[in-house]
Amino acid sequence: MRKVLLASLVSVNLAFASATILKGTSQNVSITTEPPGATVYVDGQVMGTTPVTLSLPKNKYHKIAVEKECYQRVEVPLGKKYDPIALLNIFWDLSTTDFITGAAWEYSPNSYHIKLKKKPDCKSK
Numbered sequence: 001m002r003k004v005l006l007a008s009l010v011s012v013n014l015a016f017a018s019a020t021i022l023k024g025t026s027q028n029v030s031i032t033t034e035p036p037g038a039t040v041y042v043d044g045q046v047m048g049t050t051p052v053t054l055s056l057p058k059n060k061y062h063k064i065a066v067e068k069e070c071y072q073r074v075e076v077p078l079g080k081k082y083d084p085i086a087l088l089n090i091f092w093d094l095s096t097t098d099f100i101t102g103a104a105w106e107y108s109p110n111s112y113h114i115k116l117k118k119k120p121d122c123k124s125k
Contacts, residue, residue: 026055029078030111031064038068038116058106066114070122079108 031040033050040047040054042062047054056062056078067073 026057027107027110029054029056029107031066032111032113033066033068034113034115035068035071038066038071038114041065041067056107064112066116068116070119071116072119074114074116076112076114080106 030053031050036050038050040050040052042054042056042064043060044065050066062078063075064078065073065075
């Protein structure tokens with residue numbers, strides 16, 4: 001009897017799975033530049049040097065900025081779209097968990113390649 005009850009509970013949980021459970025509340029975003037070696041900022045905070053893959057929480061909107069000596073700074077907004085997996089949770093809690101945690105969204109695209117333009121007045125070392 002306990003096995004049947006446990007199997008039923010697991011089935012119900014899978015049927016009402018949420019994006020929070022299935023995909024998590026963070027997402028990897030890869031950033032490359034041409035040329036490589038640019039400093040990457042997310043919302044003004046230094047996050048690494050290209051090429052880099054960052055694990056970013058989904059519940060925030062971010063802007064990427066990259067800069068390198070003798071090159072023009074480039075800012076790019078991170079695109080987001082609704083993750084249809086969140087619909088699976090609509091009957092369980094109206095997807096409120098997914099919206100609170102940010103799991104109802106996903107970064108799209110999750111990979112950025114940025115070509116930097118050299119400053120005409122800069123003489124590299």
